[in-house]
Amino acid sequence: MSERIARLTAAMDSLYEFDREPVSPDKLQSGGKFAGLFAGEHVAATEFVIGAFFVLHGVGARDLILGLVAGNLLAVLSWTFVCAPIAVRTRLTLYWYLRKIAGPGVTLVYNIANALLYCVLAGAMISVSATAVGLLFGIPVPALDSVLPSNAGWVLITLALGAAFTAVAILGFSKLSRFAEVVSPWIFVVFVAGAIAALPRLGVAPDLSNLWDVATTEIWNGVAAAGQEKFGFWHVLSFAWFCNLAMHIGLSDMALFRYARKWTYGLYSAFGMFPGHMLAWLASGVMVAAIGREMHPGLMAYEAVGIAGLAGVLFAGWTTANPTLYRAGLALQTVTPGWPRWRITLVAGAATTVLACFPVFFLKLLDYVAIYGLVLMPVGAIVFAEHWLFPLLKIDQYRAEKRGWAFNAAALAVWLGTLAVVFALPVHLYFRWLPGWVIALASYTLLMAARRSR
Amino acid sequence: MKRPFLSRLAGALSLVSLGLGLAAAVLAFLGRLPEAKFKTAFLLASIAWFVLATGRKLGGSARGPSSG
Numbered sequence: 001m002s003e004r005i006a007r008l009t010a011a012m013d014s015l016y017e018f019d020r021e022p023v024s025p026d027k028l029q030s031g032g033k034f035a036g037l038f039a040g041e042h043v044a045a046t047e048f049v050i051g052a053f054f055v056l057h058g059v060g061a062r063d064l065i066l067g068l069v070a071g072n073l074l075a076v077l078s079w080t081f082v083c084a085p086i087a088v089r090t091r092l093t094l095y096w097y098l099r100k101i102a103g104p105g106v107t108l109v110y111n112i113a114n115a116l117l118y119c120v121l122a123g124a125m126i127s128v129s130a131t132a133v134g135l136l137f138g139i140p141v142p143a144l145d146s147v148l149p150s151n152a153g154w155v156l157i158t159l160a161l162g163a164a165f166t167a168v169a170i171l172g173f174s175k176l177s178r179f180a181e182v183v184s185p186w187i188f189v190v191f192v193a194g195a196i197a198a199l200p201r202l203g204v205a206p207d208l209s210n211l212w213d214v215a216t217t218e219i220w221n222g223v224a225a226a227g228q229e230k231f232g233f234w235h236v237l238s239f240a241w242f243c244n245l246a247m248h249i250g251l252s253d254m255a256l257f258r259y260a261r262k263w264t265y266g267l268y269s270a271f272g273m274f275p276g277h278m279l280a281w282l283a284s285g286v287m288v289a290a291i292g293r294e295m296h297p298g299l300m301a302y303e304a305v306g307i308a309g310l311a312g313v314l315f316a317g318w319t320t321a322n323p324t325l326y327r328a329g330l331a332l333q334t335v336t337p338g339w340p341r342w343r344i345t346l347v348a349g350a351a352t353t354v355l356a357c358f359p360v361f362f363l364k365l366l367d368y369v370a371i372y373g374l375v376l377m378p379v380g381a382i383v384f385a386e387h388w389l390f391p392l393l394k395i396d397q398y399r400a401e402k403r404g405w406a407f408n409a410a411a412l413a414v415w416l417g418t419l420a421v422v423f424a425l426p427v428h429l430y431f432r433w434l435p436g437w438v439i440a441l442a443s444y445t446l447l448m449a450a451r452r453s454r
Numbered sequence: 455m456k457r458p459f460l461s462r463l464a465g466a467l468s469l470v471s472l473g474l475g476l477a478a479a480v481l482a483f484l485g486r487l488p489e490a491k492f493k494t495a496f497l498l499a500s501i502a503w504f505v506l507a508t509g510r511k512l513g514g515s516a517r518g519p520s521s522g
């Protein structure tokens with residue numbers, strides 16, 4: 001068993017070898033690069049769904065705007081005060097830093113969990129694209145409460161798209177990545193132009209005199225669609241904050257911020273949050289209201305801007321599913337040593353394609369995003385405790401590395417224990433991560449302090 | 455598109471095409487452009503963006519931080 005773990009971790013290390021050393025000063029990047037990167041990364045296919053779901057969940061206009069401002073501000077502050085300082089001090093990716101703290105075995109478990117979560121996310125993006133292609137063939141989008149595929153046409157479309165996305169991820173990942181850089185500013189314009197063009201259909205006068213009236217009565221009118229839970233200010237604030245929980249509090253964006261000159265570069269995440277997670281969400285809310293509150297991203301974009309809108313939804317899904325598939329493949333490669341890159345991407349793509357057939361993953365996207373963040377959040381708390389609290393409390397740091405532990409049992413126990421506690425907490429799913437983070441932070445510190453005294 | 459001038463020109467024109475797409479949406483909102491014409495104009499502006507921005511990308515060599 002231990003030999004198998006050693007073999008797996010050696011294979012895993014070789015995959016990440018290129019970023020093993022801390023980033024050298026000559027490789028640091030300007031703030032503008034971070035602004036561009038965040039702006040491009042946070043206008044994705046999922047924005048078509050998230051903003052529309054706020055309308056279906058009956059959020060009021062005032063609650064939505066205040067919740068988005070506050071939640072996105074908290075997300076920016078989380079990148080700035082939690083993720084960026086650790087990245088700038090260590091100049092390491094989370095992978096290598098976690099390896100020092102929790103041992104290669106825990107890092108392996110983290111990688112596998114990440115890969116599975118990535119596959120589901122990529123599957124949801126394929127489903128969003130399928131709504132655009134399906135519209136061309138008259139294939140209906142599954143109903144809001146669907147779990148299983150409702151018709152053969154939907155299955156065929158998602159299988160075809162999944163196969164195409166996987167083939168491109170295998171054959172031309174880097175080319176599509178460059179294409180994605182071209183696509184992302186245009187997709188943002190599709191959102192903005194689509195919302196502007198949809199406003200007259202909702203009755204907004206050209207002088208905007210009744211804009212607020214229309215917003216509060218026709219778009220975010222506070223009435224939830226049948227079968228949808230009613231959301232308010234705190235749901236929106238919490239969602240906007242944890243939407244990228246794995247990246248900021250979960251610290252996976254250490255991979256980016258290790259290139260930052262200063263920790264204050266975390267503030268550049270505002271260039272992703274406010275255009276992407278505020279304007280684009282508001283825009284998709286307008287578009288879904290204009291088509292009678294039907295959860296159909298393809299139809300929303302088509303009615304708003306025509307054929308270009310369909311291309312927008314298709315490309316948004318494609319260009320965001322592609323790196324997600326690539327990352328899933330990279331993470332899964334750690335447990336399949338010796339497999340060529342194409343084969344593991346094929347396996348990840350096949351799994352993702354099958355998941356995409358099940359509409360539940362895109363129709364329950366908000367809940368899935370919450371679960372995704374919850375699962376990875378305790379790892380961020382463990383690293384935060386080890387980095388900041390241990391020196392203050394004079395607890396020995398990096399014991400897994402110093403003593404050659406494959407598994408830091410305390411880290412693994414805290415991770416699993418925190419997940420058990422948060423999933424049992426009697427509060428709404430969206431409000432569980434913060435108490436969970438505190439529980440993970442405190443319990444890991446106490447466990448490691450107790451180990452010190454022993 | 456290897457020359458910086460052509461690359462910069464393509465970059466500037468690609469931004470103009472995005473601006474035209476947005477302007478068409480504003481004109482449609484104001485009722486000065488019928489919906490069908492707006493959609494055609496937006497499609498043409500989109501095609502122009504893809505041609506010009508891809509040209510600029512092929513000519514440029516700037517790279518952002520790796521997400522390693």
